[in-house]
Amino acid sequence: MAKKKRIDLRHAKSGMVLAAPVLSENGRVIINEDVALTEAMLQNLATWQIPAISIWDESELPRQFSVTHFTDEYDSTVQLVDSAFASMRFCGELPLAEMQQNVINSVLQMTDTIGALHHLQAMRRLGEYTIHHSVGVSVICGVLGKWLGYDGTALRDLVLAGLLHDIGKTQVPEELLGKPEKLTDEEMSQMRQHSALAIQLLRKTETATMDVVLAILQHHERMDGSGYPNGLRGDQIHPYARILAVADLYDAVTNDRPFQQKMSPFGAARLIAGDMYDKLDTATSATFLEHLRDYFTGIQVQLSDGRLAEVVMIGSDYTFQPVVKTQDGKFIDIGRTPSLKISQLAGS
Ligand SMILES: [Fe+2]
Structure with missing residues (x-):
């Protein structure tokens, strides 16, 4: 079991994880325990003249629980995926065996980190x-x-599907991928070919399982039949x-x-x-949202007027207006203050 350590605020660094809530003079929680400190939080603590935390x-924590380790794994995974995608784009070859060994393990370590979704934002x-x-998306x-109860090979396949879900985009012209304006209808239909194109690429490589192939082919299909490439429905x-559809949507909209x-x-x-009652799978979405509600309760957020605040309660109605x-x-x-909204998680 990791040890708690009391340190002078001057020695605190971003990435350190709080072992006890930081309280104000009159006993109010400023930042909750198990939150990884950010530069912004440290500045605020200094402003409030908190002497120690x-x-x-x-050094006592299992490595997978430190945010520093999360960042290291994230950066090295990005590099490996970058070179895998480049080798696909330029040589038509995917180093799948390497991905199955090293990259999936890295992603699983990130997945095991407390506050993984929070770190991902930072x-x-x-x-x-x-x-x-x-x-x-793979994290x-x-x-x-x-959260849905997957483990072992199934979880590894799911992570691999996340890593490779957009591999078909290596066959789409790079100008389209980085185009700052909205795509034209023609360009959009070219872009939409990426999920089907991925299958031709994966066919050439050995060991992707049928589950992984189907996950990638179908990640833009929607439960009500409105998706592509085949307009499949439900089961x-x-x-x-x-x-993958839920993870893809969440990651896409929470990043520039x-x-x-x-x-x-x-x-x-x-x-x-x-979207959970028509386009997305209801049970998968519900599990995600239930856990997100727990996840976000107690964290620090920035409001649209610039103030920092702590999330005290999120209702059970999925409106996510805490x-x-x-x-x-x-x-x-x-939810009752139309002039205010939550801009971001603090520190992201
Ligand atoms: Fe996609």
Whole structure:
């Protein structure tokens, strides 16, 4: 069991994980325990003249629980996926055996990290959008897969499907992928070929299982038949593809894309809730949203007027409009305050 350590605030660094809540002079929680500190949080703690904090001693923590390790795994996974995609684009070869060994293990370690979805928001996404998106989706597939009870080979397949779901985009002209404006109808239909194109690529490589192939082929199919490439419905869509659809949507909208600015995870949750009875699989979405609600309760967020606040309660109605408590102790019901919204998680 890891040890708690009390340290002077001057020695605190971003990435350290709090072992006890930081309290204000009158006993209010400023930041909850198990939250990884960010630079912004440290600055705020200094402003509030907090003298010392309790952290988990990283040297005692299993490596997979440290945010530093998460960042290392994230960066090295991005590099490996980047070179795998490049070798696909330029040589027509996918180093699948290597991905199955090293990359999946890295993603599973990220998946096992406390606050993985939170850390994912804080990663710096420099370089090609598709590469970061692929790594993000695979981590979310791992987290959601575990919440749904997957483990062993099934979980590894799910993570691999996440990593490779957009591999077909290596066959789409690069100008289209990075185009800052909205795509024309013609360009959009070219882009939409990526899920079917992936199958031709995977056929050439040895060991992708049928589950992985179907997950990738069907990740843009929708439960009501409105998806592509085949307009499949309901049970015709592989369960992994339904998980992938939720993970894909969540990662896409919570990150800046060439033609669209990111929204907060709360907005993303609302979007999933809006689609969960027609386009997305209801049970998969419900599991994701239930866990997200627990996940976001107690965290620090930034409000649209710039204030920091703690999420105190999120209702069970999937509107993801929480009650928050500001630093000066005011409780605000975001759902009843049209002038305010949650901009971002603090520090992301
Ligand atoms: Fe896709």
